[in-house]
Amino acid sequence: MSWRRALKDTARSGIAVEKKRLEPLIAVRGAAGLAIVIALSLWLFGPAAAASSAFGAFQAAIATFQRSWRPRPELAIASGTSLAVSTFLGYLTISKEPLFLALLVVWTFAAGMSWAAGPTIGLIASSNVAIMLVTVTLPTSVAQAAGHAAMMIVGGLVQAALIILFPVRRWGAHRDALADALAAEADYARRLRHEPVASFDPQPLMEARNAAAVTPRQARRRPAELHGARGIAERIRPVLASLADPAMGVPAEGPARDRVRELLASAAALLDAAAHAIRHGEPVAAPPAALATFRTPDTGSILTGAPYRAMTRLNTLLQDVVETAGGTPQEDTPQEDTPQEGAPKGRGELRDQPQQTRTRPETAPHHPLRRRPTFLALIPKALKAMRTELHRGSPITRHATRVSAVAATGYILGTLLPLGHGYWAPLTSVMVMRPDFSQTYSRAVARLAGTVIGVAVATGVVQAATPGTLQSGTLAVASAALMYLLMRTGQFATQACIAAYVVFLLGMGGEEWTQTVPERVLLTLLGGFLAMLAYAVYPAWETPRLRTRLADWLAAQGPYVAAVFGSYADPSASNAPDVRGSLLTARTARAAWHAAVARATAEPVRHRGLSRTAADDAEDALAQLGRVAMLLEAHLPERGATPVPPAARFADALRESTHKGAKAIRERRVPTWDAVREALDAWETEDTDQVVRNTATLVLDTLTELSEALDTAVPPMTLDGTAPENPDGPRNPKDSATR
Known part of the structure; x- marks a missing residue:
């Protein structure tokens, strides 16, 4: 895809408004929490503290809208607390610009690395850095900074309390x-x-x-119909x-x-x-x-x-x-009886009384309750994920490097420019930058367009109504409520509401709209431009890694198929956990491949190592390989069934060949399946289960299709950039007759 086409597509996606199911009650609850915090802060501390604490409640409510299975009160408290810590540390260094700049770089790099622990944590961390750039300018003393931080924590607690007291569609x-x-x-x-x-x-x-x-708390309250x-x-x-x-x-x-x-x-x-x-x-x-x-x-x-x-x-x-x-809990779902061929007619018919339960057979596998770690237990896991991604070739590390460099550059330029409020540039950069190209560019376009619309509307309201402190706070709450309502419809509507919210909120703190509107638009444009330029200069393209993703999928799919065949080779062993574990690994690799393809499709680069046609055909072949194994998985033999010894040899050959095949794909070679073919040829001389043997034939066919798909890719390049005469022998692993 050309740069022109890529920019056009990302711009269109950035300003698009999607049709999503709105959740007005949740939006009202979040706005009510924000209103409570603003009113309490105005009453106790004044407009400046109210503006600062409002950001805490605002961000805490946003955190609860994220796609996460963790309890929403935990997200609200974690968001408000982390923002309070960021703001307080930022204020301690804001008076010494080099020290604050160093803190900004370190904090932004850590926020960028936090995407390794998941998108929810990454979004909360990035938002905390962005909001910190605004809130550190509001206090005038260390004591006030501590008070503002405490009110941010209170904002998170208020949002958490409202979620508990007024649940909307629980579970x-x-x-x-x-x-x-x-x-x-x-x-x-x-x-x-x-x-x-x-x-x-x-x-x-x-x-x-x-x-x-x-979590343990959720386990005690989960409805029965969600069990099993x-x-x-x-x-x-x-x-x-x-x-x-x-x-x-x-x-x-x-x-x-x-x-x-x-x-x-x-x-x-x-x-x-x-x-x-x-x-x-x-x-x-x-x-x-x-x-x-x-x-x-x-x-x-x-x-x-x-x-x-x-x-x-x-x-x-x-x-x-x-x-x-219907509400009958089944923590450990019973394994169904396998009727044998020739069983009486009507055996296993669906009963009229669905609430009747059955005795769990002795052969049923035990499925323990899946536990989610608490937030404190999640910290070591998040740090481990960040350490794993901390290397030069990691897209997460490149993102963290980009965003920290852009934040520092934007802050310096914003300070040097005679516009005032220089933090708008780094704030925009941090908010729009993501680890992949399409999200970064689409969010940059949405941020600019939404800011212009939001500021224009808020400016018109301010000029027409000239609101006071209380009225500005009310308008800010209304803008936040509209943002919560429209959050899932796209970035354009969200950014427009945020722009209006900030204008009203800072107006409540005493700033005139003329002090924020012009520089906000110009510095937002600067921040968005820096974010887009940084990705173009120091990218983390997904397209060159497609072969690696495909190889990872094959390396995960092979053990799954081998585990299924191994179950037939030795029915006396408990192979169900092996099949289940390898299946989950294969699914994860498949999801990573599809996500990589989606990101690569939007990138303005071309990679000669894997054409679009080859990628599609290889994907079809690997999907077919998983489907063939799934057919056998539906009839896994019970203990005491007749073993199929050739299946063991076939499984071993398949496991080894897919491992070597994944390595070949990474090295831009066409994988061969001689060992699998030899195991199948030996199998055909023995009289065993025809269904299992026929399925093994289908497995070899799909592997051959995979090699044929990859055979259309360009040959591997040598170090001098030329194609070797014969890097791996013939391009086809076998001629068409033997296939």
């Missing part, structure tokens, strides 16, 4: 995450009716898993795929396929009903027609073998999810 985000996962599987079931090999995006399941981790359903949903997905895929035994057309379509439609209806019940905290209203589908007595004569086992397992899992969504 709403957690309910939505779990309901979205079930709804995604319902949509998947519907798509499988018409596209038996349809893909599935596991992102909703990943979000539900993140939401399932709770996620674990059941995880096991429903492979069963749905196994039931629909023709490779598992159901013909593409005929009575068996018609029966599968009926079962998938009923499963989708039941999953939707469970999702609706969990989202709204209501009893499950299971459709009678969907329930009747699973009671049809002639299913056993239509479906046999693996499809019949998949049907009965799906039946049991749907029963579990309906029970759980």
